[in-house]
Amino acid sequence: MPVILWPNLAALSEAAAYAIAAFLRSLDPVSNSVPDPVPRGAPAPSFAMCVVPPGN
Known part of the structure; x- marks a missing residue:
């Protein structure tokens, strides 16, 4: 499972975020x-x- 880096998401423009949401809803x-x-x-x-997380 690839990790999603939060800095990349934090830098999304509002338009890009809405475009991703529209795609997922489609x-x-x-x-x-x-x-x-x-x-x-x-056992799984x-x-x-x-x-x-670190420290746990």
Whole structure:
């Protein structure tokens, strides 16, 4: 999963932000199943990525 750098988003013009929103709203919704949450400490049934902020 690529990281979205917030400075890039912070520098968007209002027009660019509205253009992105319009594009996303123009897409058809996806239909896929979402797995149930995994309880804390339980093994994940498939690949899972966990991002832990520094100091935690």
